[in-house]
Amino acid sequence: MSDLSYREKVILRCIIEEFIHTANPIGSRYISKTSDIKLSPATIRNVMSDLEDLNFLTHNHTSGGRVPTDKGYRYFVNELMESEPLIQNEKDMLTAQLNELEPVQDEIYKEVSRILGRLSKEISIVSQPYLSQGVFERLELVNLSSTKLLVVVSIKSGLMRTLLFDVESGISRDKIERVTGILNEKLSGLTLTEIRNTFIERIKDIQSDSKEILKVFIDSIDKIFQDEKEGMTLYFGGTTEILAQPEFGDTQNYRNIIELTDEKNIVVHVLNNMPADQNGISISIGAENKDDKLKDYSIVSSEYNVGDIKGRIALIGPKRMNYSKMVSMLDFTSRIITERSGS
Numbered sequence: 001m002s003d004l005s006y007r008e009k010v011i012l013r014c015i016i017e018e019f020i021h022t023a024n025p026i027g028s029r030y031i032s033k034t035s036d037i038k039l040s041p042a043t044i045r046n047v048m049s050d051l052e053d054l055n056f057l058t059h060n061h062t063s064g065g066r067v068p069t070d071k072g073y074r075y076f077v078n079e080l081m082e083s084e085p086l087i088q089n090e091k092d093m094l095t096a097q098l099n100e101l102e103p104v105q106d107e108i109y110k111e112v113s114r115i116l117g118r119l120s121k122e123i124s125i126v127s128q129p130y131l132s133q134g135v136f137e138r139l140e141l142v143n144l145s146s147t148k149l150l151v152v153v154s155i156k157s158g159l160m161r162t163l164l165f166d167v168e169s170g171i172s173r174d175k176i177e178r179v180t181g182i183l184n185e186k187l188s189g190l191t192l193t194e195i196r197n198t199f200i201e202r203i204k205d206i207q208s209d210s211k212e213i214l215k216v217f218i219d220s221i222d223k224i225f226q227d228e229k230e231g232m233t234l235y236f237g238g239t240t241e242i243l244a245q246p247e248f249g250d251t252q253n254y255r256n257i258i259e260l261t262d263e264k265n266i267v268v269h270v271l272n273n274m275p276a277d278q279n280g281i282s283i284s285i286g287a288e289n290k291d292d293k294l295k296d297y298s299i300v301s302s303e304y305n306v307g308d309i310k311g312r313i314a315l316i317g318p319k320r321m322n323y324s325k326m327v328s329m330l331d332f333t334s335r336i337i338t339e340r341s342g343s
Helices: 006-022 028-034 041-053 070-080 088-099 106-120 173-187 192-203 208-219 251-260 264-272 323-340
Strands: 123-127 136-145 148-155 160-166 234-237 281-285 297-306 309-318
Touching: 006 028, 006 041, 006 070, 028 041, 070 281, 070 323, 088 106, 088 323, 106 123, 106 234, 106 309, 106 323, 123 264, 136 173, 148 208, 173 192, 173 208, 192 208, 234 264, 264 297, 281 323, 297 323, 309 323
Parallel strands: none
Antiparallel strands: 123 234, 123 309, 136 148, 148 160, 281 297, 297 309
């Protein structure tokens, strides 16, 4: 990326910060009057022209002011952005409401998405932890009736998956207990992904009179030990609050971003392919996103831990989002979820 002079950096940062807060194209006279930059409007205008030639800024023909390009936002995020911590009221709102919920229940993820949407005025996304990364702790089989078998898979982090299956009638309690014991012994210490990939090999020496129970697992291996990255559960918030953003006063723009909440596969694919920095924060801007439907938006995301497995929280909004504030918000929220889970 192009190296900028000190003067170019100062003016680029001023333009982007002002555009983030006002949503209006920024002109040289506006900078001269409202900022601490001690340069004439003519000098500022020349620097802005240079920044436009370098593709950090652009302008539309209905206004003399400039707006950042994707390249400009990227340079700002990487080189110029300063930390903007949450105010105490925002921290208190997140902490108080999440402390009332059990850390491994679905409700905490729903509540996080709701609070983040309200505070950020962006579309918030919370993915449940990827169970496939979790280490198997134990399996329970419960015969609810002569034809109904409840399968409970527990992960060491405290999470669990519960599934109900139809089975042939007449499976004895002794047989269920014996198979449960064998499977717990053979699968102990493996991740769900490892179990999914090697299950048939691991059970090949089990007695033939247990095959009817094992058939449940063989026929439903993906369902029981599925890769959660392919089918993760997502919770969305902020679908009303984002209307406060000027970009979504236009009905079509609002419809476009709301439709994204129905495009689960797109969102999952993009989130899973966002590279994180050393602090676990990922920022993808405009055309950097892996799907054309997201080229007009930016995404900021962060990972959280529940025991030995990870989940992700993210915010989607206009490229004109307050990146610094959004990073602080996600970082703080990730730490709360991780601490609440005892990780």
